[in-house]
Amino acid sequence: MLVFCLFCFCVSVTGVLSKHIDHRNLFTQRVCCKRQSHFVYIGQDISGSPVSVDVGMCRSHCGGASRPPHEAGQQEYSKHSSMLEFLRSKKMRTRGPSAPDSAEVLNHLPSCGVNQVCEPTGIRVDRVLLLEGPREVEVIEECHCEVRLSQCIRVPALKTFYSETPYEAVIDVGGCSRSKGSPEGFSCVPTKFDSALVETPNKVDLIQTVAACELKESCYRVPYVEYYYETVHHADGVKEERLKEIDLGRCLGGCTTGNRCLLRAPSDPDICHLWDGKQSSSCVPQGYESHSFLNQHGQIRTVLSITSCFCQN
Template sequence: MVVVGCPPAADTAPRVTSAVDTDVGSSGASGNVVIDVRGSSKDESVCCRRESHFERVGVDMSGESLMVDVGKCRHHCHHSSGISKKDFLELLSDYEDIDPVEVFLRQRERHASCRAPSRCRPTEVVLERHYTPGGPVTREVTRHCGCRRPPATCTRLPRHVTFHPGSPHQQILDIGRCAGPCAQKDDSCLPLKNRTVSIDGPNGAEVVSVIEECVCSHGCYRMVMLEEVYDYSELNTPKIKTIDVGQCVGACTKDQHDRDCVYSDQSSPKCLMSLMFQVRGCVASASEQHFYRSEDGTAKSLASITECSCH
């Protein structure tokens, strides 16, 4: 078995020493209680770290399993199990000039991985390419982790990925990611609009999809897809006409399946029995035409998707 690993990150993060940083034995609780009255956020990286996580990506040329360390972000600090009343009173007597509430809050939150509402997430990602008898296989590998505060609403956040690491074509690109809560329970924060950019690779130009906008949706939904044409409708002066032709993406959920009501309650519009159609996929259910003229004056039209559904 061949194992490809990312070298373990050295624990170079300095230990932040506060004005008062004392270990106090906690009766009835395992471990020590650490008081950090300054509460600096610089020590969060000590608890949020990258750890090894191996995935099988196939076999190598000799037929042995090819394992790659893709890494993952984990919390390495344990939550405090509390402090006894006796120990807490002794602690207060030692630090009479500090607000008791502040001391209590600091000893309780000191061991959290990232202070709420921050989360331990990847901060550096590389796209590695590994070769197998079936062809090249790419995997995203987490190099470093850190505490990141989640947005209040669904929005696009930066996501920097290194392409072709360790080569003359190495390039860091912000491909974006969608994150944040949605008002509807079943919705998720998903890409609404993408664009493509080209980067140089060993075999020429490569196309990478980059997220530009996000939206709350679920299952089958419509994404923005732009098309540009020259429009000669006004004399011989062409104008660039940009049309959002749209595209249907996503997987169909149960609530998006078309149904035929075969038995309903006569006293109300409620359907008591229905037949579900066989779903073929997420496709256009409504469209509209956009008109323009070509250079020779011919009238042309371009259809754009306005709604998507499961058929």
């Protein structure tokens, strides 16, 4: 009798302690940021057949394996000391909502931790010949847990071009960090760009890469420089032809004016499952200035440059 009581005491103490275990400690045991299949229809091939590509997706939650009903019942019964207690608990569950067990709670927790996000490790760029012409499709190859940074910086982003061919090349196209704690309406976006050359069987492809990122509003201006020939007449009568640099500017980003998120993911507030139905606006130039100069033919040429951008309905 004494041994049985000691056994019951140990079981009850273990049960109480297990209820107070922080689930975040289990992240190291169940990190399951994995790539899952995600097929997307991209059009018809040259024969008219539909084409779907598995572009993949990064799954950021642990998914528990389903158990057969009889095994689930046996495990549920093993939690109770007697059949009478099992029947009582089952009757109470039918009257009201029951608290989920630790396994069920864990299956709904983010797999990468509080300050991490499940993101692609590498992306492969496939070229598919469709009826309307060739199209590039980005395919996620692998996923991993990446630390969510607090500052806005450029981060590496590897893309593989012409995979499994003699011209295969891995380029760091770069990206911007998904910084947390950003002010409302601001995002970490690319502001400077560069380029990389990739050799192909037919020509040389020019790949745009991200060089720098800044915290900007959703609709923002980026530099875009062009050069012109300018003719200058000096006081001594000498005519000089030189290059004139003008930053014309470009408007980038998207406008979400009026678009409110109605349902966000409980695990990651950055993920929106449902938006309201209002139409989004476009990012267009707002302010501008003019630059006038004499061209090579002695004619006055005026070029407008963007100074600011805004969201237009």
